[in-house]
Amino acid sequence: MQFEVWAPQADRVTLHCEGVTRALERDPVRAGWWWGEADARDGTRYGFALDDGPVRPDPRSRRQPDGPDGLSAVVDHGSYAWRTKWAGRPLPGAVxxxxxxxxxxxxxxxxxxxxxxxxxxxxxxxxxxxxxxxxxxxxxxxxxxxxxxxxxxxxxxxxxxxxxxxxxxxxxxxxxxxxxxxxxxxxSGNYLPLFGPYLTDTHQTPWGAAVNLDAPGSDEVRAYLVQSALAWLRxxxxxxxxxxxxxxxxxxxxxxxxxxxxxxxxxxxxxxxxxxxxxxxxxxxxxxxxxxxxxxxxxxxxxxxxDFHHTLHTALTGESQGYYADFARAPLAGLAKTLTGGYFHDGTYSSFRGRGHGRPLDRTRVAAHRLLxxxxxxxxxxxxxxxxxxxxxxxxxxxxxxxxxxxxxxxxxxxxxxxxxxxxxxxxxxxxxxxxxxxxxxxxxxxxxxxxxxxxxxxxxxxxxxxxxxxxxxxxxxxxxxxxxxxxxxxxxxxxxxxEQPDLTDPDLADTKVAFDERQRWLAFRRGDVRVAVNLAKEPAAIPLGPRKAAVLAAWEPVEAPGADGVLQVPGESGVVLLQA
Known part of the structure; x- marks a missing residue:
């Protein structure tokens, strides 16, 4: 089996594999890479020593049986017998x-x-x-x-x-x-900086030096991240x-x-x-x-x-600390904005950040399902x-x-x-x-x-x-x-x-129409022929839905369909979903 590792700063790299020690060779084509062969199978333990240092796990280890500090182990992905033929599930329409x-x-x-x-x-x-x-x-x-x-x-x-x-x-x-x-x-258990410039002081993050995506050596770091992502999917x-x-x-x-x-x-x-x-x-x-x-x-x-979470959370709880402050001023108006435009902060001032934040989302180019x-x-x-x-x-x-x-x-x-x-x-x-x-x-x-x-x-x-x-x-x-x-x-x-209702997975944000009453704490919106109404107040609310007839599809508390006046009587702290005729 061939073993390889990127260690551009090392003068010598040694493979330790099931009690066998073998010096690796520099790759003649890929700068900074070392490689060599050794007998191995699924479960074989191994690690690399750089110059005169201790044996460390493989940066691209497929398994760490003894935790982050232990030796790596070979994984033969072909040995698993998959039971299911799977065509996948797309994101549109997902929950x-x-x-x-x-x-x-x-x-x-x-x-x-x-x-x-x-x-x-x-x-x-x-x-x-x-x-x-x-x-x-x-x-x-x-x-x-x-x-x-x-x-x-x-x-x-x-x-x-x-x-x-x-x-x-x-x-x-x-x-x-x-x-x-x-x-x-x-x-803890992170040995990547010993092997190469996986981090850079060019940028700082809440965790310290940034992952190296743009400084010298970043080509290999980016490849490390991309290839690991593809491995999960494949x-x-x-x-x-x-x-x-x-x-x-x-x-x-x-x-x-x-x-x-x-x-x-x-x-x-x-x-x-x-x-x-x-x-x-x-x-x-x-x-x-x-x-x-x-x-x-x-x-x-x-x-x-x-943004959707924050507006909903403040409407439900009344909390206004920290980043909730902007959303809590008029939470139902904020909900209406996110339901129709995606973002609440779309260039508006954020008091939590002390500056303007975000930019508008083009509803003609971005489908609603792209926001969770x-x-x-x-x-x-x-x-x-x-x-x-x-x-x-x-x-x-x-x-x-x-x-x-x-x-x-x-x-x-x-x-x-x-x-x-x-x-x-x-x-x-x-x-x-x-x-x-x-x-x-x-x-x-x-x-x-x-x-x-x-x-x-x-x-x-x-x-x-x-x-x-x-x-x-x-x-x-x-x-x-x-x-x-x-x-x-x-x-x-x-x-x-x-x-069941295609209108509920319609990707067109612009097709959502919202009405609300901040003082009485109710909000209603229409998506195609589906109408949704919630009453966050303890008292019942009379919510005008319009003259078209509608049948109740689901209600948290028992409700009657709107009468000829188009008004829906919603009990306190309750939600209703209706379908227009």
Whole structure:
């Protein structure tokens, strides 16, 4: 078997493979590359030593059986016998479900999560979006401090467990999206800087030196990231990638890294004959991210839309701290703006940033499905001091309103695991750092962050305490109790309507018409022949829908269809979906 590694600054590179040591040769064609051959098979342990240094794992390791600091292992992807013939699922018309393997079940493994995928198929979602799976120190964590971008976290089950998970999802008709992190590498177990200029001081990020996308040596770093992305889509049959915080990708080159990545993914999609998607997390409000490359954009297929979340969250909760301030001034007006224009900040002043932010989205060039809409995500729940979900403070009726707006809006809807039954469990920030100094720094940093907002230290969960992760695991016994069963039935009904009514997946943002009353706290909108109305107030609301007859398709509380005057009487804290005759 041939082994190779990019180590442009080394004078000597030695392969250590199952007790055999072999000096590698410089590649005569590819500058900075070393290669050599050794006997190996699936599971063979190996590593590289640079000059006189210790043996380190392969930067392109496919498996880390003993964690980020251990030796790498060979993975023979051809040895797995796939059960499912899969043609893929496109993003238009999709309903996504964000899931964290370590807390979706108490076991916290891919195999245990696969056993629960039937619930999602019955719910009606089309894609499971997995939070990051790259190896990280310890057993439990969010996954955003991973290293070894080709490998699967071993406590989750390793490479074959991911294949079994994907196989099971595809058997049930579910696509799989994987969250990948290209904007930084984990602080522990990261040996990349020893091998080459993977980082650069040319730019700084919240995590320190930036990933090298535009300084000397960046060609190989960009290739490292692109090839790892393609490996997930090809070797594991993943259907799409969620790209973490792309605004932190510092790149001044004429061809941006994201354009290079989208070009490669589209080429692989054509080669495989199935749709592949790239979904960005971005706070830039820059429509060029999701504009086609031939029209001057970067060619990503979709992006998370935090503006929709923020307007919805403030309308539901009344919160106005931090970045919620601009959205809280007139939340229903903000909802109306996002429902019809995509972004709230489209060049407007952002008081949180102290400057103008964003640019308008051209509704004639960008389809609505390219924006993901949600009422909760791992970020928006887990980055609260106590990781409290909306269900911790809102009535079941307001939760139903949130679901109504999310699942009937023009955007591709996404749910956060457990929200569909109003899970009572929090989802808190937890880590399992094996380095005591790093563990203490994370603990102190977390508490210092929230102390600035008035939180007492003892009220902020210790990320390193195993109980913090335990509290964050879903309680599957809740599904049959109330109000959980009723909320779950409502989600199922709304998702079914989204699949049944073509107007609910119409990609034309401009076709959405909205009316609202900020004081009385109701909002209604029309998408083709479908009418949606929510009343966020405790008191009933009389909502004028117009003279056309309409039949009730779904209602959280019993309602009568509008009379001859076209007025719909909606009970307090309730949502209604209607179809015009």
């Amino acid at each position: 996504l479900y964000e899931l964290h393997i370590g807390t979706y079940t108490r076991e916290g493994t891919l195999d245990a999560a696969a056993e629960r995928l039937g619930h999602l198929a019955e719910l009606g979602v089309t894609h499971v979006e997995l939070m990051p799976l790259n190896p990280f120190p310890g057993r439990h964590g969010w996954g955003y401090e991973g290293v070894s971008l080709w490998a699967v976290h071993e406590p989750y089950g390793g490479p074959d467990a991911l294949k079994r998970f994907v196989d099971r999802a595809h058997e049930l008709g579910l696509g799989v999206v994987l969250d990948v992190v290209h904007n930084h590498f984990g602080p 070797d594991y049959r993943i259907d799409g990638l969620r790209l973490d915080a792309v605004h932190a990708l510092k790149d001044t080159r004429a061809c941006h890294f994201l354009e290079e990545l989208s070009t490669a993914v589209d080429a692989l999609s054509a080669d495989l004959g199935r749709p592949l998607s790239l979904i960005a997390e971005s706070d830039l409000n820059d429509p060029r991210l999701i504009t086609a490359r031939e029209e001057g954009g970067l060619g990503l297929h979709a992006q998370w839309n935090d 809409g949600y009422s909760q995500t791992h970020d928006q729940v887990g980055n609260r001091a106590q990781g409290d979900r909306l269900a911790a403070t809102l009535s079941p009726g307001l939760l139903a309103c949130a679901a109504t707006l999310t699942l009937t809006a023009p955007f591709t809807p996404m749910l956060f695991m457990g929200e569909e039954w109003a899970a009572s469990t929090p989802w808190q920030f937890f880590t399992d750092h094996t380095d005591p100094e790093l563990a203490d720094a994370v603990r102190r940093g977390r508490r210092r962050e929230f102390a600035a907002h008035g939180w007492a230290e003892e009220d902020v969960p210790d990320p390193q305490d195993p109980a913090t992760r335990e509290r964050s695991c879903l309680d599957w016994s809740e599904l049959d109790g109330e109000p959980h069963a009723r909320v779950l039935a409502w989600y199922r009904r709304l998702i079914a309507l989204r699949h």
